[in-house]
Amino acid sequence: MKIRKRSTVSILREILGPLTGSESTFAAVTGLSTSWVNKASYNKIPITPKAAQRVSSRTGVSANWLLCGKNHICPMERDEQTPYTRESYDRHVESATSATKETPEMGASQNVATIIGSFIAGIESGKGKSAANDLWECAQLMLKKYGTPRPDGESWKTFTMIQDEIQKIARWGGRESDPSEDESGE
Secondary structure, X not given: OOOOOOOHHHHHHHHHHHHHOOHHHHHHHHOOOHHHHHXXXXXXOOOOHHHHHHXXXXXXXXXXXXXXXXXXXXXXXXXXXXXXXXXXXXXXXXXXXXXXXXXXXXXXXXXXXXXXXXXXXXXXXXXXHHHHHHHHHHHHXXXXXXXXXXXXXXXXXXXXXXXXXXXHHHHHHOXXXXXXXXXXXX
């Protein structure tokens, strides 16, 4: 029986625990696909510097440890001095959350902008279908919790305007054209 060396992503997910460390939640936290999380966890793909930086910025773990960590070396926080624990992650999230909450409205709008920006990045990277599926899963949870806007008033107008814009983005995402061009390409 061949024993497979544990990856740093696998070790990190174990530290984060069963909820945050689950494939789907870890993917959502880091903004990476569940496929990437699975493959990186089982050493099927290498962790690139770009992916390590992304995981580091979202979890507070050292990007250097993600790239170079060995099974016998303890994961470190981004400061490269402090051993990384679940509490490290909680402090990192709290710090990031408080930094974006200058006002409640600003924090909420930044969160929505981040979601839409991540969706657009998925389209631009050629992973629009996967991004749409991730967004759909999130939407289903929110739909159950909050419902939909009433079809009268400003909220509905905003909703339909955003829907139209996202459909335009999805259309140009599959083409080589510039999104600033109109539908005729002029």
